Amino acid sequence: MPKQVDHQERREAIAHALWRVVDQHGWTRATLREVAREAGVSLGQLQHYFASRSAMLTFAMEFVADRTADRVTRGLATLDQPPHPKDVLRVVLAEMLPLHPDARASSRMSAAYVLEALHDPALRRQAGLGLHEGRATVERLVREAIANGQIAPDRDPEIETDLLLALTGFTPLLELGVVEPRAALAAVDQYLDRLFAASP
Template sequence: MLPLRPDARATSRMNAAYVLEAMHDPTLQRQVGIGLREGRAMVGRLIRQALEDGHMPADRDPDIETDLILALTGFATLIELDVVEPQAALAAIDQHLDRLFRPAA
């Protein structure tokens, strides 16, 4: 979720604070790690299903595509710090998804 509206900005900032706290608390770090790994696994399942259903070229590596999708969440910090304009982030995400889900040739 990109911080494009006030409620999303509040959530983004709470998430950032939570991650920062987890970096200094081993118990919390384990909990956060479990949640993030579960989230990554869910995205991976969706990517694999899209591959199986023919929604993206068959030569795509599902693990790499999963990580690339997750990397797009880095735009949240860049938007919050006024490094990237929200519309530029959305354009980059749209372009990546258009490339990812381009029909097989």
């Protein structure tokens, strides 16, 4: 089905262009017109692939989520098999923070997407679904680690999951240079070491 592949490739090229615009110039510049210019297509061509800014953003966020998942998968492949859940969480958290260029671009897209979603019910639904899914994955890891005695049994799996996800709060601190990447990673490690400390 060469036509469909072509269509998908073109959409990905446009998502890449949107990504570059957001990363380099910021969210407010990410209009259909500006993205068309960056992608080297006409506004009409862009609109053939994405009927609205919202449709373009939704596709771009799926694309960002896929790329983040790929980075996590590659990170997990470097661990001893089967990996320790602490190391899995470390890889997941590290890829969610803007610690290197690719993760930084993803992180900026996500932050902009969340802000836009607050005022767009369709984006909001999609963003909520994505986050719920991510949360469920982390909660599964936490529950398994509790069941296996790697996290103390008196820890509440839901609260621990929420606190782990809240560590993405390092994002603005890293972006504005208030916390250095090394310090953020040290804090995440310290946090995970305490979570996985021997049970009482």
